[in-house]
Amino acid sequence: MKNKDIKILLVDDEPDILEIVGYNLSNEGYNVITGSNGVEAVKLGKKHKPHLVILDVMMPEMDGIEACELLRKNPDLSDTIITFFTARGEDYSQVAGFDAGADDYITKPIKPKVLISKVKALLRRLKEKDESSEVIKVGHIVIDREEYKIVKGKEEIVLPRKEFELLSLLASKPGKVFKREDILDRVWGNEVVVGGRTIDVHIRKLREKIGDESFKTIKGVGYKFVV
């Protein structure tokens, strides 16, 4: 994804800020949309579905916090990153911002260099997510990460989350053996500790739904997906 494909919605009631920040962002090649209050923020957000929203907290009509909450309710914007402008030391707005579903905040006064770096850092997450959310095709099976469903031949199969993640991991490298430990790390995550037999049970479910022949057990090591 190139910078010009990335839309940033910038909302502040001070025209100076809009101009300076907007200029700097455009200069980096981003596609910048501007608004001057919370109502506009919500309207423009729904219309343009930006990748990143930068909101001032204090604004007429509707403040940034409320706008953030409304934007978060829109499912189209679930992947959008929302950040606030906040004055240094304004603890309250930071807390309220995170409560409203913000991902980060940028402190005023704004230094262009800092801002750009921060924006890049924030958008890095997006790119990572973007890359991992491709549609995987293996053999006659299509895994659609975005819609959380898989298509086998002409049949459409809906899988629960864990099963989907597991299949999606195994199918990301057909033939490769994934060690049980790795599977736990990547599907269940480190913070959750589950018993050893859990993986087997999920594999069984997949075997029932997708086909026994696709999943091979390597005893003492793990499982692999074959085409």
Added chain:
Amino acid sequence: MKNKDIKILLVDDEPDILEIVGYNLSNEGYNVITGSNGVEAVKLGKKHKPHLVILDVMMPEMDGIEACELLRKNPDLSDTIITFFTARGEDYSQVAGFDAGADDYITKPIKPKVLISKVKALLRRLKEKDESSEVIKVGHIVIDREEYKIVKGKEEIVLPRKEFELLSLLASKPGKVFKREDILDRVWGNEVVVGGRTIDVHIRKLREKIGDESFKTIKGVGYKFVV
């Protein structure tokens, strides 16, 4: 590549942090090296060539940013991943960190589970690169570590774990004689004690499956794999 082959350089001026984080990383099997300021970071980095460096930003003698810049200049460390400890909201340090060539940052306060997750995620890049070259070819035999299978001519052979490890070890240096003692260390691990005849039995299995002629016994010493 096993975890114990992965070196992590951890630098912070607070002994508590070093101990807690160091303990958690060691527990996962990583080889942890610690230092307490930027000067040490650079020195240890050059000496040990770690795979991952975790730097605190605020340190006496030399801060993390400067240390990072110096480390990045060393061509030996071009594949090394560098991350910072940074407190939430410390805009400046994050920006400066990325500018200095950091790959990521970890926010304080540090939660061990989150840290381990993050470290594993970071090291995954490294491992993937590494594993892609883990196919050994000797004569008409191909040993594919990633898929845990052996291809002999056009025949595909699936070996149980111990046999696979043993073959994999012997074939890693065809012609070289591996002492029984060494084989025990590397296939069984030095903490496990097994009887003296165990190796023979496994060699027998390999002879049955791969071919008698490939394994030569050096009496009183060990075995070697020949093409």
Added chain:
DNA sequence: TTAAATCGTGATACACTCATGAAGAATAAA
């Protein structure tokens, strides 16, 4: 050549891993 050490072999017993069915938590949906 003989004795000692080492290895190969077959049979066997142990240990471990995994598949499976069922049933109890946990979570989401109605």
Added chain:
DNA sequence: TTTATTCTTCATGAGTGTATCACGATTTAA
């Protein structure tokens, strides 16, 4: 709330990977 679905655990049993042992064969050293 109740209901349904998903997730996890557990017990059981089969299967096989792994280790052990005894004994004969082979090599090495004296």
